Amino acid sequence: MDPASVALAVVSVIDLCYKYGNKLAVLCHQYRNLDADLGDTILTIQASWMKMDVQLKSLRAICDKLDYPLLNLYHDALARLEAKLARAAESFQVVQAKAGVAFNVHQKLKAVYLKRELAQTVNDLEEWQRRFDPSWYLITRIANPDVDRRLQNVRPGQQQQQRDASISPSPSTRLARMRESIKQLSSQGEEVSGSIFKDVTALSSEMVRIEGTNAYITRYRNSTRSVLLDPANMLSQNQIPSTTAKLNIRDLARLLLHIDPLTFYLLRCDGVVELPTTHGKQFHLLLEIPVGLSSPKTLRQLLLQRPIRKCSLSHRIQLSKQLARSVMFVHAAGFVHKNINPATVLVFHDEKNNVALGPSFLIGFERIRRAEGRTDKFGDLDWEKNLYRHPLRQGLHPEDIFEMRHDIYSLGVCLLEIALWESFVRLEGGEGGRRTSVPWSGLEILDSLADRDQRRGAFATKDRLLEICKEDLPSIVGEKYTSVVVSCLCCLDESDNNPFRDEKSLQDRDGIVIGVRYIENVLLKLEELVI
Secondary structure: OOHHHHHHHHHHHHHHHHHHHHHHHHHHHHHOOOOHHHHHHHHHHHHHHHHHHHHHHHHHHHHHHOOHHHHHHHHHHHHHHHHHHHHHHHHHHHHHHHHHHOOOOOHHHHHHHHHHHHHHHHHHHHHHHHHHHHHHHHHHHOOOHHHHHHHHHHOOOHHHHHHOOOOOOOHHHHHHHHHHHHHHOOOOOOOOOOOOEOOHHHEOOOOEEOOOOOOEEEEEOOOOOEEEEEEOOOOOOOOOOHHHHHHHHHHHHHHHOOOOHHHHOOOOEEEEEEEEEOOEEEEEEEEEOOOOEEEEEEHHHHHHOOOOOOOOHHHHHHHHHHHHHHHHHHHHOOEEOOOOOHHHEEEEEEOOOOEOOOOEEEOOOOOOEEOOOOOOOOOEOOHHHHOOOOHHHOEOOOOOOOOHHHHHHHHHHHHHHHHHOOOOEEEEEOHHHOEEEEEOHHHOOHHHHHOOOHHHHHHHHHHHHHHHHHHHHHHHHHHHHHHHHHHHHOOOOOOOOOOOOOHHHHHOOOOHHHHHHHHHHHHHHHHOOOO
């Protein structure tokens, strides 16, 4: 089907969503005063529909500007929404029918019927929004000024919400802000509303290093609120001009300013400071720690905990979903991370819900750059870093230019570790009390690491990871999770069954095709997993 036909199909499904959504809104209004608890549930449904209403209007306004892969993804997502809205409206009608047969049904009993039906509606709509959000933010990748003009005209009332800091921005508002930030990227001028670079004197001199990372916890001098200092584009590693590094950091900070941490699983950036280090002055991102979260530990620390504390399967699935979302949003913002591994994933203690393994966030933006920017082709010989790199990105002089799929490969290695709940990198005591890194014995890659032909050894290690995945994972996390890990590890293969192998993706200037493939073959499959 050609893009124009798919665009028309998308508009048709949007119309059906409006038909059932507006019907649901009217019914909610009729029953809002039936019961106090029911009123709260109805308010939740109305709030969800208001967000969806703006997103539907936005999609309708720009769908003729979207390419086929993204249109097709939206069509499938909207068809699911239509079914959920139709079911919700039908739930009201079922209760009305029951009340009609027994017209003397007590109001409280009617409310009980409705609450039971509407609880499922709330879950359905929230689940749909959670699954839809990643594809929604792919719109940030479309480099077309006409898209911005049309989005601006969709709902002028959104401007008031943007000015009111007390209201959490809707997905549509966040999208508009991110696109505005992207338009400003790599411009030489300062920000209109003030520089993203902050004075380091605003921070407390007390800084606590997070074990296993180069990041620190500190606070502002005039506040008790904790912030995280994450070094970005370390100049000792990135042999690029400092002005280029500064632009990359500024661009990333601008985009991270507009994110929702519990949607993106990235920490919101409040600015950039320059701190002295052993390598000279170094830029650090000022990342806000959400209220109620504390005691961050790296994923590697958790995997290495002794005595072994096996993480429940539901928590492992949750961590996998969150990390996959982090990677998606880094790419949706137009960046590649280049440093994804268990040491760059922070897991927080959730004080509010008293959960030891609370939400996780991707940090470690030490080698971040724009996806379309100039890449480096220098590396290192650290096996523990190369383990998370595709074979063609290893060694002192990597063969491949870094692209989004290299991040996806790194994600696959991390997902494998999470599933097994084993750290592939172990620390052992050495001479003089120094600890050295050794591979987990279950990897059985010592011969591969010792191979004088580094390329051959790297591919042998990749083959071993795939072997472990196919042999061990199905009985631990099931076939669907296993297929996700295989897709990630094989994302750069030339085989016909590689979902990321698409000739068009090689000429995909906006990175949309790879993003759609990632959502279809990684994110949505993980979201379908329920324990």
